[in-house]
Amino acid sequence: MSYRFEAGRIYRTPTHFGPAPGPRQLPDGITSDPKRSPRRLSVAASFLTKAALLERHLPEGFTLAGEPVVTVEFHYMTAIDWLAGRGYTMIEASWPVTFTGRHEHATGRFLAVVWENLADPIITGRGEVGQPKLYAEIAEPRYWEGAHTCNAGWMGFRFLDLAVSDLRDEQRPPNKAPSDGTLMLKYIPRTGAWGEAELQQVTLTPASNPDMTIERQQTGVGTVRFHHAAWSDLPTMYHVVNALAELPVIEPRGGSVISSRGGKSLRDQRVLT
Amino acid sequence: MSYRFEAGRIYRTPTHFGPAPGPRQLPDGITSDPKRSPRRLSVAASFLTKAALLERHLPEGFTLAGEPVVTVEFHYMTAIDWLAGRGYTMIEASWPVTFTGRHEHATGRFLAVVWENLADPIITGRGEVGQPKLYAEIAEPRYWEGAHTCNAGWMGFRFLDLAVSDLRDEQRPPNKAPSDGTLMLKYIPRTGAWGEAELQQVTLTPASNPDMTIERQQTGVGTVRFHHAAWSDLPTMYHVVNALAELPVIEPRGGSVISSRGGKSLRDQRVLT
């Protein structure tokens, strides 16, 4: 007798061994406290670039919202509930957009690409949430002479450096434009019909994140640099890194270092139509 | 101006930076010789188990074909064309099945789960091909006192040991039942509608692999052992490992060590209906 899928339970390939434990489905009997998990050190830097270049990397239905400012964030996370207290690191590159669908529209940050140094959240994030996650080797955070230094690479090719220096404590909450949340494109290729899409949809992470508490917030001078790669350096993603490396830094727009705890499971992720 | 997808080109999330280089789409100007790439050391062991237990891990439409024999293979690959000559390792667990769809049926090996130690082919394999790939840390192959020893773990928890000893060279080609190829289930969860499937389809890797050449083939005594895990040991896949650990080894069914070169890109992967 073959197996049946249980209704209302999240599955993930391979589905043959039962519902899948993960960020949005802890095993029975495991409880988690979203006010305490995860702990997060976030180091971010932004820069103004050319609008026309950013637009080339926007899917249909998206337009830039305000200034063409790219933000790159390193999130060093620990004490993650769904990993039984382990951690990993996530890098996000985004810029502000408005999406206009047939029935809905939303303004927020466009999550263009994410890198993580653990395959498990890449698998869950791509499949369940639609996040554009790729893999990178990400060094542990480095703190030296008052600066946080971050970098990422792949098989020995370092493609991203970011630093935030001249830190000063900041009492005001982060100065953010009103936002509906984070927008991204979930895309699944069609097996066998190469070049066709099985699925292509815009998904949204709503901005609300009530269980997150900022413990310390600093601002400073931020620098970010992507390094141009040959195909043989990054044979699965040189096109991604090079597109970002080609964005001119017209003006730095500052950096920040934020320590926080708490978060959400993204069970509120939804498709925009 | 937002971007348009180019017709006939394979894309992968994030799609915003152009068509994606990968196993089935090398950049223009890059040629590859499928008769030489990759090089592969394959170490495999099989065992007879209980049919009723295997059937519990078969999706609808599948039945066991012949004896309930589980095969676990470690494929240590190097000189991979689409990785510009790099390598990685793949573990496959499979058993023989027949699939009966509405219009088609096929007999072959059911690829129940795959582990790989590189995220890039996990991403391409899950999305483009439908392979049930997960991540594992896989030790380099170990050869000592005439035995090949293989193991795999995740964040320090070793979940799989396999060995093939008492090796003797084998002149005959591997004794394989007639097969249509390798069968698997491509499953994509639906974002927001947790527990629902966006896509669920059976895909087939046809058996034909004309560019592959076996350079050396040995047979021997094989042992394979999965180690039972707590959720906190393997919080994203303890259910997978434990299901395999619970399969009784009624009888070992031998092992093999094969050195080969050449392969295919799986552009012939197709959906069965």
Added chain:
Amino acid sequence: MSYRFEAGRIYRTPTHFGPAPGPRQLPDGITSDPKRSPRRLSVAASFLTKAALLERHLPEGFTLAGEPVVTVEFHYMTAIDWLAGRGYTMIEASWPVTFTGRHEHATGRFLAVVWENLADPIITGRGEVGQPKLYAEIAEPRYWEGAHTCNAGWMGFRFLDLAVSDLRDEQRPPNKAPSDGTLMLKYIPRTGAWGEAELQQVTLTPASNPDMTIERQQTGVGTVRFHHAAWSDLPTMYHVVNALAELPVIEPRGGSVISSRGGKSLRDQRVLT
């Protein structure tokens, strides 16, 4: 013209490229603040064992001082000055001893073995300081359900688990017996005369550590377990791990979790005669 050693500068093999930067010799122009570097999370657990078994692992001149209590500590360090702000992790196993030399005697903890997950401090520590450092893969600290969980392995074989749970904040400083510091044996084998020693001397890290500040201190229930290994599991140190695994845990003696900053370079390390 061959090179000459510069007087008063620390060298390390290979010496041919000039004085060696390291923990006790920063390059000119690099300053460091020992009150701030490193940051350290220390997770420790102790147990009472049999005196006779511990004594078998004491070199000549050493006797147990007080109860035969073994302490195992994981020190997760970040923002290390001599690594330009990077971090690494150190595991120490020790018990209380008195050393009586020809001219000096000292009481303190006997540092029986150290494991670290970075080769650089292993090299400097063994050669310059005489610390008994070996290499291990050490997982990032894991915090889950109020417990800190630590483990260490080597090439996929996990040989040490430690946890501290039921944590409560502790206001009093750590209750430590008066101590002259940490004692260890520096031993250098003689090349070519296999089995002979080139150097064998007792060295002491004096207890004083004035730049270190404890930021938070918790006590709790501690457990520690070494796992018995075959030679093929740990071919360079199964004898070390097995000796520790064979020490019976007569009684747990508690655990602690301490966050601190600041430290010292061990320039005060000295030979006891």
Added chain:
Amino acid sequence: MSYRFEAGRIYRTPTHFGPAPGPRQLPDGITSDPKRSPRRLSVAASFLTKAALLERHLPEGFTLAGEPVVTVEFHYMTAIDWLAGRGYTMIEASWPVTFTGRHEHATGRFLAVVWENLADPIITGRGEVGQPKLYAEIAEPRYWEGAHTCNAGWMGFRFLDLAVSDLRDEQRPPNKAPSDGTLMLKYIPRTGAWGEAELQQVTLTPASNPDMTIERQQTGVGTVRFHHAAWSDLPTMYHVVNALAELPVIEPRGGSVISSRGGKSLRDQRVLT
């Protein structure tokens, strides 16, 4: 009762747990076949540089022997007996010298620095043999478009690239000058007396290696490049890498790719006086 050292047995820090298993001392009952272990893929490239610059990196008693040609070799080793069949990679940088001691003289290659990607042989090699071993992350060998590509880094900073292309099979044995073997300097700093040496001696690996068999030998075009580093990139060895990066490549002197099996334990290592 404290322990006594057993006569004639090799010890290594920590000595407290008995004689140390390692390359030159396998446990009782473990046998090894030096004609089969290890297996080795060696990729090497040489270049002519300025004699005066090389001489600056020669210790007292050494002079250049013949042309100032630097050779860099990557040795990818597997099936290593003393690691129970595991492998690791070693990089060697050397040039030809003559050593004149008080009583002996020898001509051979001067092993200036070694990098390895496993701490265990670094520990045994530095202490027992006197090899100038440091740690590096070394990518698996990459073979693409008829070229072998090798590289090494440390915590994300790549400091060495080497490639050998245009390979042709070579029937003649490697064309080597008569050599007494490999020369190196064993140096142990004195604890507490910072800047003084506890031990400084020249050691020799005799050239004879009768159990090694070359299985395939190719020659080709070799390139080697060291990358200049800041202290913060390589805080324990920027001085080593920069000294090598500053050697001008006056003329490439070819590359080679050699597959071999068998070797020796270096029990024949001896001190030159």
